Structure formats: structure tokens, C-alpha cells
Amino acid sequence: MTRYLVTGGAGFIGSNLIRHLLETRPTAEIVNVDALTYAGNLESLTDVADDPRYTFLRADICDAEAVAAVMDGTDVVLHLAAESHVDRSIVSDAPFVRTNVLGTQTLLAAALAAGVDRFVHVSTDEVYGELPWRDPDDGDPSAPMFTEETPIAPRSPYSASKAASDHLALAYHHTHGMDVVVTRCSNNYGPYQFPEKLIPLMITHALEDRVLPVYGDGLYVRDWIHVLDHCRGILAAADRGGAGRVYNFGGDAEKTNLAVVTTLLAILGKPTDRIEHVKDRPGHDRRYAIDFSRAAEELGWTPQVGFEDGMQDTVRWYLENPTWWERVKSGAYWEWMKEQYG
Numbered sequence: 001m002t003r004y005l006v007t008g009g010a011g012f013i014g015s016n017l018i019r020h021l022l023e024t025r026p027t028a029e030i031v032n033v034d035a036l037t038y039a040g041n042l043e044s045l046t047d048v049a050d051d052p053r054y055t056f057l058r059a060d061i062c063d064a065e066a067v068a069a070v071m072d073g074t075d076v077v078l079h080l081a082a083e084s085h086v087d088r089s090i091v092s093d094a095p096f097v098r099t100n101v102l103g104t105q106t107l108l109a110a111a112l113a114a115g116v117d118r119f120v121h122v123s124t125d126e127v128y129g130e131l132p133w134r135d136p137d138d139g140d141p142s143a144p145m146f147t148e149e150t151p152i153a154p155r156s157p158y159s160a161s162k163a164a165s166d167h168l169a170l171a172y173h174h175t176h177g178m179d180v181v182v183t184r185c186s187n188n189y190g191p192y193q194f195p196e197k198l199i200p201l202m203i204t205h206a207l208e209d210r211v212l213p214v215y216g217d218g219l220y221v222r223d224w225i226h227v228l229d230h231c232r233g234i235l236a237a238a239d240r241g242g243a244g245r246v247y248n249f250g251g252d253a254e255k256t257n258l259a260v261v262t263t264l265l266a267i268l269g270k271p272t273d274r275i276e277h278v279k280d281r282p283g284h285d286r287r288y289a290i291d292f293s294r295a296a297e298e299l300g301w302t303p304q305v306g307f308e309d310g311m312q313d314t315v316r317w318y319l320e321n322p323t324w325w326e327r328v329k330s331g332a333y334w335e336w337m338k339e340q341y342g
């Protein structure tokens with residue numbers, strides 16, 4: 001048996017990762033450590049909650065005692081717990097520094113003391129900063145992309161806190177010889193994503209016939225990856241990544257926000273006249289694009305889900321699971337969102 005400690009397993013990517021691990025690895029034992037913040041939702045794991053290979057522990061990753069206790073006997077740490085929403089980090093950044101920096105340090109120290117075999121630190125392409133704008137449809141193969149050698153230059157409190165945690169994780173490798181791998185992935189979409197993020201926000205707002213708020217001119221460019229491809233990447237890095245190496249993952253699908261929203265509306269058969277351009281996010285990064293050739297060469301990983309298929313799949317999931325997202329959208333957090341953004 002391999003014992004995986006998954007942090008943030010009640011979140012969007014963590015819950016998909018736990019389900020994928022249980023489905024594909026009969027010898028996996030999983031301990032999910034999650035504080036259940038507004039973004040953590042055990043309803044995303046009801047179908048696996050009774051699996052004897054799965055255990056849940058409600059704990060804060062900044063709690064050194066709880067973390068040390070649960071680390072004992074762990075083979076591989078898959079560290080996903082984080083404050084993850086850029087907009088929230090603009091309103092209030094202290095929880096981001098606390099969880100993303102102090103929480104990561106607490107986990108690294110406990111993993112070092114326990115002598116775990118491998119620590120996978122799950123990070124983001126946002127640590128690289130922004131690229132100059134380009135039209136994703138211009139077909140220019142020479143357009144710049146983030147590689148693992150791109151200097152770290154975060155521009156939001158969220159990405160700055162993630163960059164700090166990346167440096168700490170790599171410092172544990174260089175200083176203590178700990179077996180650490182860092183992954184940096186582009187924007188994820190798929191089932192169980194909290195509807196504060198672009199794609200589930202737009203799908204669920206469209207289903208409720210609400211106005212669809214798009215930041216600024218809507219021409220911000222992101223690379224979109226299906227969450228299952230990201231999960232496969234995290235496990236490929238855990239299995240075959242080099243100690244102290246960084247791996248980028250992307251979906252090979254650069255799109256403007258406006259193109260994403262119009263694709264969703266076309267799938268839902270809804271008109272585009274509900275799109276409303278709203279006040280821009282401060283410091284909004286223009287473009288992210290990711291070169292994942294290292295992951296392809298060293299890990300044998302490439303994304304498997306095409307953008308159109310992934311979008312169809314995701315829309316179907318939200319159509320089939322209204323109870324999950326209606327509950328999330330009626331909670332206290334949603335009231336906070338309405339106060340902030342109307």
C-alpha cells in the first residue's frame with residue numbers, strides 16, 4: 001500500500017484527485033486533511049466517503065501538532081490546500097499568506113521530520129506573472145510562453161503567496177535534501193468547482209438567467225485545462241518527477257474569457273445578450289500561456305481532454321448536479337460575494 005496525504009482534498013482539484021486515486025490505484029490509502037474553509041465541501045466526496053481506503057481529518061495545515069500527527073506513516077504528500085481565489089486576495093490578503101506560506105512551511109517541516117518519500121507541492125502558472133497580449137486565434141507559433149525557466153514574477157497577493165511557497169518547497173530540497181517536486185498548472189475547469197471561478201460562475205448564472213459579469217474588455221487570455229488532466233499530471237509528477245524539479249502543466253487551449261463564455265452559452269443554447277462588461281480586476285494579468293514540453297518529455301504526460309469536449313462534459317455535470325451548486329450559491333459565502341461584486 002502507498003499512503004497519500006492529500007491536503008485540501010475537500011476543494012475542487014483535491015476532491016477530483018482523491019476520486020481519481022481511488023479509482024485508478026487499488027493500493028492507494030488516502031488521508032484527506034482539510035480545514036473546510038468556505039471553499040471546502042465534503043459533499044464533493046460523498047460517493048467515496050465510505051471507502052475503507054479513505055480517511056478524512058478536519059485540520060488546519062498551520063496547526064503544527066495536528067500536521068505532525070497525521071504525517072506519521074505517510075509515503076507521499078500531495079499538497080493542494082490553499083486560499084485560491086485572486087479576487088479574495090485583493091480584498092484581504094492575510095489568510096493567503098497564512099495558509100499558502102505558513103501552512104506550506106508547517107507541512108514541509110513535518111514531512112522532513114517524518115521522512116516522507118516524496119512531497120508534491122501543487123502550484124500555479126500565475127507565479128510567472130503575465131505575458132504580453134496576443135490574439136489566441138492568430139496561429140503564431142512563436143508567441144512567448146511560460147517555461148519552468150521563466151523568472152518568478154507574481155503580480156497578485158494570491159500568486160505572490162504561491163510563489164513564496166514554491167521557493168520554500170524548493171529550499172527544503174536544496175537545503176535539507178528533501179524529495180520535493182513542484183507542479184505549476186494553468187486554469188482548471190471541471191466538476192465540483194466552486195462557482196466563484198469563471199466557468200462555474202458563468203454556467204450557473206446562465207442557468208439562473210442572470211446577468212453574466214465579464215471583467216473589462218473580456219480579452220484576458222488564459223490556458224484552460226480539464227481538472228482530470230491536472231490530476232493525472234500531479235500523479236505523474238509524484239511517480240516519475242525528478243527531486244527538486246518543477247513541471248508545468250497546461251491544456252493546450254488558450255482562450256479569451258469572452259470566448260470561454262460564448263462557448264458555454266452556445267452549449268447551453270442561451271443568448272449572449274446577458275453578458276455585461278464590469279469594472280476590471282485591479283492589476284489584471286493580460287495573458288498566461290504555458291509550455292509543458294518538460295512534462296511531456298520527462299513524465300510522458302500530455303493533456304487528454306480537448307477544450308470543446310471538456311466544456312460539454314462540465315456543462316453536463318452542472319446541469320445534472322443542481323443540488324450541489326445551488327447549496328453552495330445559497331451559503332453565507334455567496335452573500336459575501338454579492339456584497340463585493342453585486
Ligand SMILES: NC(=O)c1ccc[n+]([C@@H]2O[C@H](COP(=O)([O-])OP(=O)(O)OC[C@H]3O[C@@H](n4cnc5c(N)ncnc54)[C@H](O)[C@@H]3O)[C@@H](O)[C@H]2O)c1
Pocket residue numbers: 007008009010011012013014033034035036037038039040041059060061062079080081082083084085099103122123124125162184185186187188189194
Ligand atoms: N483552480 C485552478 O485553476 C488552479 C490552477 C493551478 C494551481 N492551483 C492550485 O491547486 C490547489 C487547489 O486549488 P483548488 O482550485 O482546488 O482550490 P479550492 O479553493 O477549491 O480548494 C482549497 C481547499 O483547501 C482547503 N484549505 C484552505 N485553507 C486551509 C488550511 N489552512 N488548512 C487546511 N485546508 C485548507 C479548503 O477548505 C479547500 O477545500 C491550490 O494550491 C491552487 O493554488 C489551482
